[in-house]
Amino acid sequence: MAKKGLSARQKWDEALAQIASLEKELSSRLWQPLSGPQTIAYESTADETFYGGAAGGGKSFLILGLALTSHQNSIIFRREYPQLKGLLKDCRKILKGTGARYNSTEKMWSGLPGGRNLEFGACQHEDDVEKYQGRPHDLKAIDEITHFSKSQFKFLTGWLRTDDPNQKCRVVCTGNPPTTAEGRWVIEYWAPWLDPKHPNPAVPGELRWFATLDGKDIEVKSGESFEYTDSEGKTETITPRSRTFIPAKIEDNPIYMKTGYKSVLQSLPEPLRSQMLKGDFAAGVEDDPWQVIPTEWVVAAMKRWKQRCHISMTRPTPMTCLGVDVARGGAAKTVIAPRYGSFIDKLQKHAGKTTPNGGAIASLVQVELQGDAYIHIDICGVGSSPYDICVERGINAHAANGAGGSSARDKSGKFGFINKRAEWYWHLREILDPTSGDDVALPDDPELLADLTAPKWKITSSSKIQIESKEDIQKRIGRSPDCGDAVVYAFGNVEFAIWVEDIATWG
Incomplete structure (x- = not known):
């Protein structure tokens, strides 16, 4: 009830407040x-x-x-x-x-x-x-x-x-x-x-x-x-x-x-x-039939990584290679993937704005490089400058030119590859296959999981495997798969084998 002595406006406001209170209670x-x-x-x-x-x-x-x-x-x-x-x-x-x-x-x-x-x-x-x-x-x-x-x-x-x-x-x-x-x-x-x-x-x-x-x-x-x-x-x-x-x-x-x-x-x-x-949204959801690397294979590699970390045997061999995906400015990242035999250590991620030129990227690589390890660095687009500077500084650098031609064949011997990028991605697929026995270990990184399971593939009329381009992947998923490419480079361009000391150390 409105109080006496109040103005008409005050009475109106009080009535509205009472109505609101009653509505809330109801x-x-x-x-x-x-x-x-x-x-x-x-x-x-x-x-x-x-x-x-x-x-x-x-x-x-x-x-x-x-x-x-x-x-x-x-x-x-x-x-x-x-x-x-x-x-x-x-x-x-x-x-x-x-x-x-x-x-x-x-x-x-x-x-x-x-x-x-x-x-x-x-x-x-x-x-x-x-x-x-x-x-x-x-x-x-x-x-x-x-x-x-x-x-x-x-x-x-x-x-x-x-x-x-x-x-x-x-x-x-x-x-x-x-x-x-x-x-x-x-x-x-x-x-x-x-x-x-x-x-x-x-x-x-x-x-x-x-x-x-x-x-x-x-x-x-x-x-x-x-x-x-x-x-x-x-x-x-x-x-x-x-x-x-x-x-x-x-x-x-x-x-x-x-x-x-x-x-x-x-x-x-x-x-x-x-x-x-x-409420499991992953249950019953299958991979795209043309996904290059099955999700379960990547997840299994990440589980092996956590197991090795648990027993403090993360690096059973000397550093083998640094896979480097290059970004200069922009939203993309420069990512360094340190490889120790079959083991990829935690990815080093650097925002594009922190690597504005080839010299900055070469310096990052130089700090990470150990022993007789080499780097496999992306030279497509902006990557050529960091590679050139690495060579000038005497760093053991190998150019990762994904657009280059490939004479390799897949494990079955039936298919060739449209370019080096297809060869390297397929090579990673083959060594991640649980039946391969290679026991690759990848860091437990959600971004890496997303990147490696994003690319799709097809067979060309010339019986060659073609992998979806980085540009097309970026358009489809809204970002650049930098982490995945860095790991691909870390395993690309060289013959892969499991070192004897790996098996002796962590079984």
Whole structure:
């Protein structure tokens, strides 16, 4: 009740404050998030949140709760209308006794507390998204996001807006790991959290910022706006958007834990069991059939590296070679890969701006070089200057010219190579093959894992192996695979063998 002696404006402000307090109290009575991941997702400030992973973590209730307690104008999507039955049933539970009404024709709730609006939608066919063109909502929630295509997701979320400056606009997606190839775009979109090969992994709930530059999603350092000139020379101000992923498992939901639902998930066959029980996005995801080096082979080499480090036998032989991938300025890195027989030590990474010229790169190499070891240094592009300076200083340097011709054959003897780059990458593939017995050990480095598993290959009409160019890889993954190339150079250009002292030292 308004106090006596107050001005009309003060009375109005007090009435508004009382209404807001009552709405907040009513909202808390309607629904409150479970403590733990569901609350973290509810309170996240990310522009685009992906919540879920495992089954039973309270995904559907999160988006319903957000729509009914935190947003003014919401829409919740499923791929097909029949799939909305469960959401509608849960919504009725929350709204029981509030007087809210559901229009089954419009798929719309009316009479919601606080004057909120909640709509349900579906996009069974690819072009069904056009039905929602131009219709603004401050919450776009997509349940079971892996059932949608990426183009549908981008179209539907393109109309996220509000005219209320105090209302946060959010995209919230929920879902389990994809069970079909069509849903794997989600792993790429939220790669810092979901892709085990991502070079810079993110922790759950961490905000990462992304901008669309020349049609590609590129991760940037912060949410600050910046000027960008596109490939056609047009400059515009870009404002990045934030993403996050928050995992949830059935253990986070005390309600389902009491019902025995966990035992149902435990009984599922693999890889469905790992996907639904553990929220494992890597389960059931296979490599591209034309991936040069299988992911499992690289992971196995990294496990061997950790084992050797554990027994303090990291360098069982003198230094053999330094593989050097060169960058002068820019976003790329100069990477040095020290090789000791079959063992690659930790990669030395230097930002391009710290290696502005050939002399600076040659000095870095000179410091790292040991004993009778040689360097195998990239001379394509800017690499020729560091190589020349190394030779002038009397350093045992060998030029790594990936574009050069190759007369080598693969182990089977059936295929040749289109150039040296193909020969060196294929050579690394062959010695990483678990059946080779070479037992190569690679540093446990997410960026290296991502780089070595990025290139693809094909057979030319002349029966030669061709590896995807560095430029094409950079366009596809949005960065230069510098770490992978450095390791390839470390093993390239020389005959590889396992030294006797390796076997005698670490077995």
